[in-house]
Amino acid sequence: MNIPPVEPGTVGPCPVAPDALQGIKRQQTNPARWNGAGWQAFVADLRTAGVELAESRAACGAYATDAGGTAYGQPHGVAIARSAGEVAALLRTAQAHRVPVTVRGGGLTTEGESVAYGGVLLDMTGMSRVLAIDATALTVRVEAGIYWHSLAEELRREKLDYLSAPLNLTSSVGGTLGVGGIDVNSARLGCSADQALSLQVVTPTGEIVECSDTENVELFQRVILGYGQFGVITEATLRVRPYTPLSMHYYYYSSLRTAIEDLQMLDRNDASDYSGILTIMDCAVNLLVAFDSDEREAAFRRDWEARLRGHGEFGFALCMLGHYALRPWKAGEALYLLKRKQAVFPEFRRPEYMRDNKMHDRSVVFSRAVWKHWGSRNMVIPDLATPADKFVAAVERGNAVCRKFFAHYTLYCVGIKLRPEHRPHYEMSCVPPDAEGWAYGCEFEPMIEGEVYSRDHFQAFKNAIYDIGVDLGASYYRFGGMMKGYIRRTFGDELVDKHLAMKRRADPAMILNRDVIF
C-alpha cells in the first residue's frame, strides 16, 4: 500500500472536511456521546421528583442498540414511564439540567433513533394499558407504550380490531404515530398515524396537553409524524373497526413494473381491502390481495381479477420451469427460489391461523414470518416513499442497487391513502410533499443469511438507495438517526429551518430525541 509521507508537524488534507463534499453541507450523523455534565445533580432532582431511574449496567445495556443493530450507544440511566405526570417531571428536570432524553417504544427503529448516546432513556412500554374501549363509537384510548399486538389482544375480546398497523407485533402505538406506520390495508385506510383522533402529549418542557384536529391543533400536527421532536405521546385515542378474518389471494409476476402497475390499478379502483407486493427475487414477485368480506371478494373476482397480469401459483411455477429450462446456467437461482418458497409459503398457511379458507390474525402470521425469515441482528431496511407516478422508477432503480450490494433481498411495496385534511401533518415527514391521493412506499431489505457485512457496506447501500430519493424528489420512512444527513437534501433548507425554529421554541435545551432529526 502506498501511504503518502506526512511532514512532521503538519496535517494532511482532511477527506471529511466541511468542504470535502462539494455542494453538500457537512452534518454529523453518528451522534457523539453526551458528556454527562451535571448528571448527578440531575439524578438527585429526579429522585426528589419521585421518578425512578435505573443506572445499573444490566438496565442500561438492554438498550444498547435498536432493531437495526448497527447503531450502538448506552444511556446513563433508564426511566420506565409509569404515568404522564412522571414523564412530565422527567422532562422538566431534564430541561433544567440540559440532559438529553431519548424515548423508546418497541425499539424497532433501524437508524439508531431509539438508541441513547448518554443521558436518559425513557422506556414507554411501562405505559402500555388499554384505558377504554368504546365499541359503539369504534374508538379506543390507550397508553402510548402499548404494542399494537397487545392492543389487538384486548380489542379481539370485543370482536374489534385496529385499522392499520405495522406488520410487526412489537411496534408501539406511540412510536408508530410518530413516524407513520404502514400496513397492507394502508392503500385503503391510510397510515397508522392517520388513525389517531386525539393524543395526550407531554411537551419537552413538561406540560401535559391534550391535542387533536380541533384542540391544540398545531401541536397535534407536529407530534403526528414528528419523529418525537415536539413531545412524548403518553396516551392516544384511535379509531377501531369490527374484526374480520381475511380471504387472501396471491398473484405472481416475473416483472416488478407489471406487478406495481397492477397494484396501483387495484388501489385506484378500490378493488381490494388489502394489497401489497412482496418479492422473493425481482423475477418472482408476489402481489397479495385480500378481502374483509365475501361481497368485496366476489366483486373483485367479477370486475378486476381478469385484468391482473399475474399468475396463480401453479401457472407461475410452469412459467419458471420454462424459464429456467432454457437457462440451465441459472440453476442456482432456481434452487434458491424453490428453497425460499418451501420455507416461507407454509408460514402464511399455518392451519391454526386458517379457518374456512380465511386467514385469522394476519399481523401474527406476517410478523412471525418476518422475524423468522427476514429477521436478524442487523435489520437494514432503507426505503423510498414517492408519489404514485414516480414509484415504478424508484423501485426499479432501488432494485438495481440491491442487486449490486446483496445476493438476495426482498422488496415490500404498499400504497398509502392520504387524507387531504391532514396535509399539515405530512410536512417534513415520510409522505412526499407532491403526493396526491396516494403515496407509495418500498422497503429494500437485504437477506443477511448468516453473512457478515461491514457497517460501511450497509451504509453505502443505504446511501445508494437514498440518493435515488434525492434524485426523484422522494421522501423516506427512515430518514432520522444515521440517515439524517439526507434531511436537508430532501426537504431543503427553508422547510428544515422552519421546523428547527419550532423545535427550539418547544424544546429550548434541545433535549428530546436529540440527533434524530436535528
Place this chain on the structure above:
Amino acid sequence: MAAAPFDHARCSGCSLCRLVCPMWRQHRDPRFSPEGLARARQCDATAAELTAPLEACSLCGACDPVCPEGIDLSGMVMELRRDLSPALPYRQALDALQAKFALAAAAAEAPAAGALFLPGPALRAHPSLLARVKTLLGYACATDDGADIALALETGGEISPARRRRFLDGLDGRTLAVGDGLLLRQLRQWLPGARLQSLGAALASLMPIRRRIASTDFYVIEPRAYHADYERLVAYYDRLRAETGCALNLDLQRIAMPALTQALPHLAGPLVDADVAQARWMLQGRTPQRIVVESLADRAAFERVCDIPVLHLAELAQD
C-alpha cells in the same frame, strides 16, 4: 419446536417474548421478561443481580416457541435459578420439601410394565380424582413420579446423578403420561425414546371426555406441557377447538396463557391476588358456562376469581 441450546448471546431484542410473558404483563418493565434477562446477561449481569425477575418467572414456557432465534429461554431461567438458588433465603424450606418427596420416592416400588402415568403431587393429594384418571387412562401409576426432581427443576435445586438415574431407569422407550409440565419438558430431553404425553392431551384424546367438552366451555390448556411440544400440540388443540367449539386459553399467537403465575418465594404458600391476575385477564370479555382445566393448580386459580363451575378434565367423564 425443538428447543435450541441455551444461548442468551443470540437474543437480538425483538421483544416477541414480552408479548406472551405473564411476568412482563404484571410488571411492565423490560427487566421482567426473557428478553430483559438475556440482554442483561449479554452485559454480564450475574444471577444475583437478576434475582427479582428470576423469582418472578413462572416458567410457563410461553417465550420458547415465539423466539425467532430458537433460544431456550426457559432453560436460561432454570440455569440462572440454579446459580441463584444457594443464596435464596427460603432455600432451606424448598430443600425440606424436596427431601420429603425424595423420601417417598425412595420407598417406591419398581414401575410396572407397559404405559405409565406420572401424576405429580397435586393429583396425588386428590385420591379420588387420581383413581379416576388411572381408570380413564388405563395406565399403571408410577409410585415414583419424580416429584422431587420436578421441584428441583422449578426452584433451581440440586438433582444428584444417582437420583436421576434411579428415576429414569426403565422409563425410556415407554409410553408415559406426565402430570407435571416442567418434568415433561425435561423428560423430552432425558428420554428421547419415550412416547411422552401431557396428562391434558392424554385425557382430552379419550372419547368419553372429548365428547363432553362443550362449545360453551372455556378449556384451559396446561401451558408448560403445551409449550414444550408446541408444534405438535398447536395443531392438536386446534382440532379440539374445531371439533368441540370450545374456547381455549390461547392468545392470538396461539400461545397458552397461564392462569397461575406464582413467584418462586410463594410457591408453597396460599394464592394472592397477583398470582391469579392472569386468570382474571383470561376471562375478560368471555362468558363461558364452565371452565375445564387440565391442571389442578389452574382450578384453584379460577375458583378464586369466578363463580362459574371449574372442572378438572377427568371429571367430565361419567362414572
